[in-house]
Amino acid sequence: MIEVGEYKVKEGLYYTKDHEWVQVLEDGTVLVGISDYAQKELGDLAYVELPEVGKEVSKGDVLCELESVKAVTEVYAPVSGEVIEVNEALEDSPELLNEDPYENWIVKLKPTNLEEELKELMDSKDYAEYLKSL
Numbered sequence: 001m002i003e004v005g006e007y008k009v010k011e012g013l014y015y016t017k018d019h020e021w022v023q024v025l026e027d028g029t030v031l032v033g034i035s036d037y038a039q040k041e042l043g044d045l046a047y048v049e050l051p052e053v054g055k056e057v058s059k060g061d062v063l064c065e066l067e068s069v070k071a072v073t074e075v076y077a078p079v080s081g082e083v084i085e086v087n088e089a090l091e092d093s094p095e096l097l098n099e100d101p102y103e104n105w106i107v108k109l110k111p112t113n114l115e116e117e118l119k120e121l122m123d124s125k126d127y128a129e130y131l132k133s134l
Helices: 036-042 114-118 124-132
Strands: 002-003 005-007 020-024 030-034 045-049 063-070 072-076 081-086 107-111
Touching: 002 107, 002 124, 005 124, 020 063, 020 114
Parallel strands: none
Antiparallel strands: 002 005, 020 030, 030 107, 045 063, 063 072, 081 107
């Protein structure tokens, strides 16, 4: 874990400038979640609107919405692919994303252009540097 002030950055993940993370699994699928920075900025999450399983998304598309006491924010697809699973525990317990944003993923995608799109994401060290600039 890299610490940047009060924020934690988990190593071994890929990150976007919108504070989503991607974990590539052994079977080639990916988990998508939000970073520690994102959950702290949002505050206490009250609701997660999960996408439908089977939904096709392109990199940059809105994947889902998160609602906190402060605001409603969109989570963007960090890579293109098909939603093959959603973390249903978040429907009843959205606060799981506040408690541990790296253990509690939002969706699992079957990516369509992973190798190319990963090149456009930041690794943990680059993301930690990016957080210092905010």
